[in-house]
Amino acid sequence: MTHLRRRMQEDLRLRNFSERTIRHYTHTVAEFAKYFHKSPDQLGPEHVRTFLLHLLNERKLAWGTIQGARSALKFLYMRTLKQTWFDQEIIKPKVRRKLPTVWSREEVRALLDAEMNTKHRALLALYYSAGLRCQEALDLKVTDIDSKRMVIHIREGKGKFPRQVMLSPKLLEILRVYWRWRKPKAWLFQGKRPGEPLKANAVRVVCQKLRKQLGIRKPLSPHVLRHSFASHLLDTGTDLRSIQLLLGHRDLETTSRYLHVSEAWLHATPSPLDDLPIQISRTAHGGNRTA
Template sequence: MNEIIPIGPVSPLRQRLIEDMTMRRFSPETQRNYLRDVGRFATWLGRSPHTATAEDVRRFQIEQREAGVPAPTMNSIVAALRFFFMHALDRPELARKLVRTAHARKIPVVLTQPEVKRLLDATTCLKHQAALSVAYGAGLRVGEVSALKVRDIDSKRMLLRIERGKGGRYRNAMLPEGLLVLLRDWWRAGRQQGVLHADGWLFPGQSATLPISTRQLHRVVVQAAEAADIAKRVGPHTLRHSFATHLLEDGVDIRVIQALLGHAKLGTTAFYTQVATKTMRAVVSPLDRLALAGPDKEAPSG
């Protein structure tokens, strides 16, 4: 019987993996993904993962690639297995056998500012409008929006405290004045509805004891885009992409944007230069400069 399976009784090995992730403050979504991906390997292996060999790890990667598993999915599996082998099993020699797959990164879909406004205006309730406004106005990941608590709003310093960022990292995100006004409106409405509490989730789900799910936020964005007659394929991350691109087009330093997004590497942020069309339009081509300069005058002969 496999030691780690995403369903059924919690085995000692599965429990160890959960404890290791919890100790490092991995978000609930990351924990679910890691458990799913390790479970995938365990199902393929057909026996307890602690008996895996280097050849098993090699064959698993080869067969997944031959089965057509996309590179981003395979890289997520590699990240999960590396953590599992390094920490839950204490077998770093297996972690070293895992290989990330190089792949071309797709240019993200970005909304124009008028499209963002139409999308936000098309939401069906104040909670949804506030949640999507946080994603765009502060550039948060969907999991970060879901994990926000009321106490994470620092109105004195005009910051949002992100305690469950990617990789469990802490950071501060910006809190624009307009967003604070909207959040205060939502606070008053949520208190009247009895779903918001000082120590609770900023955006509760169907039960006030649980946060709104990332899946629900995705549905909200898709429905709002349809209602706003936006033909582009969008999701919650589209708002984060749009946040970064619009800042870049407005001339904000790319290192500042890196800090606001919580990117570990500048190269990740620099990718938005490929979609910052306003920035590209502002550049004068050398060909146009030739036309502006006019033909060179010939020196007089003598």
């Protein structure tokens, strides 16, 4: 390990970044150095710009991934190398937020009734019933399911913030069936390797298989089930602040985007056109045919 990498990892730990973020940042910086065959302390703004364009134009990476690479390099230069040029020279890309993909209740029901093993059903039911992020569910231990208080303990959510979410009685039944079948010892969802939790890639493979099995074109992932959880809560009258706390969002603005996909909220909001006393013509303009 180079001195620069060690120093950057120490800086990240001193600022209480998660181990996952530390691995991601150091991997990005290693790729940056490998691309130019030089140490990053010998590189500057034009090299950063060229590398980000390489990720965009040649590797065709998503904007979210490119933004993550920019954040890693920004931390390296501004925090570890104490250089101040980064924000002036490397413009932050404009964030274009998309509306979240939401499955209907009927689609979720078809998913959870689909033919699959007990472990996968328990995991997908957990994502939908509690709105967990992908890794939050995989990091759960058996002891995090508190059946006495009917809560699920998220020990380390995004940003290392702990929280609690509701434990659905129906989910508890599903988890108990799963527990009697697999009897997990430490991790609630054990991976292939002893002592390790299930990997996120394995969950994505399961989701793609089930989506094709159901013949549904909408994307399916743990985050889609999380979106569906939030949207369906909003449809049933749960307030945004409560949904924010359950999802572990820092800002209410992030949670408010579910208003755009909530059927109940949209249908409950009348259009101003409905209040205008206009006449509805029964014939097409310029012709005699009825509409």
